[in-house]
Amino acid sequence: MAELSFPLPDLGEGLIEATILEWLVAEGDQVERNQPLVEVETTKSAVELPSPQAGTVVKVHGDAGSMIAVGDPLIVFEVPDDTAGIVGTVPAEKPPARRVRLSAVLDDD
């Protein structure tokens, strides 16, 4: 297992910080990719941040109401070693299936 830290991303338009409104996941939760993690409020709007990946939440940084700067740690995931890379998926290991049968008269000349 490996731990991955996800910082508060740049929310655009020159915003440098955000206030945590509500955590939508808790430490110990198993989350899926794109699952909403947290609602944060900037000077522009309130937004939900989707999870960048699947994993188990190890730690969330900051309680509701606290301010967090862009680039500071937001959440830490624990991910299994066999998670896919950022592109693509882990191929499923299936038992080999066949439709073709071999038939041959092997003359060992």
Next chain:
Amino acid sequence: MSETLSGPLSPAGNGAAAPAPLTLSMQGALNRALGEVLEDNPKALIFGEDVGRLGGVFRITDGLQARFGAERVFDTPLAESGILGMSVGLAMAGFHPIPEVQFDGFAYPAVNQIVSQIGRMNYRSRGALPMPIALRVPSFGGIRAPELHGESLESLFVHVPGLKVVSPADPHQAYHLLRLAGSMPDPVIFMEPKARYWQKGPVDPADAGALEGARIVRSGRHLTLIAWGAMVSRCLQVADLAAEDGIEVEVLDLRWLSPIDADGLAESVSRTRRAVVVHEAPRSSGLGAEIAALVTERCFNTLKAPVERVTGFDVPYPSGDLEDEYIPNIDRILFGIQRVLEHRRG
């Protein structure tokens, strides 16, 4: 030509002090090898897109920047010609670059540096400027990635004089071949079968086994299946299925795609008298054609049938589920075997 154990490696015979074999994914084996190459050689450097802070999109360089510092493991701009061009300069200055091109299809912008400089600098300088560069390229298909993330470029690289090209089939091979590639005086294109990154297997750090040439992964007397990279494990599955029908298939992992172990190929096929070569790359001028020529030149009088090729198709590599039809699957390989078994000389 050498045999390497395909089953669990026994610690017996290594001496009491030898560490026990590990069970690692290919990711883990490559990561461990890179760490040891950096430890052994203070001139070794790792760089590429996202290899530093992120640890690589496949986590092959995970933790190495924290261990060795950002001067030895660092991120580059998204410019493959620059990554390889910088490798040329660093190699000339006495470093041992181990660059990564993030995906096979991203190597195209670097082909000029690879062909015009890296492959021929040693020759051009009469040996004064060797190019000790190990270029890692996550390669081949099988992970449902988008366009230009599933290419099989071996024919391109093998055709360039001055390059060595190698592709590991399992974690043990990956660990030892990368340690070797990272310490060789010649440029090596190291093609990692990304579809096999997550599959775990035994790795014995203390006992590499022979690393030169091809290796026989499974013995059989009726036919030789020739493959490399991710196709080796598929061919082993096919060999199991063929055995149910009474056909004993030998599986040869070519391993080094340049230089090709022609003697090893001939040794196997001269015994089995039949050969099928399997690769993911398009068929025309694929490496299978070269192998068929080599085998025919050396085994013409003993061959019972023309060398059969089971390959990808002469179209751009498809994305999504279509890749299951493009990459040689078990039935297509079995059909290839059947065609060879059925062949009768006129």
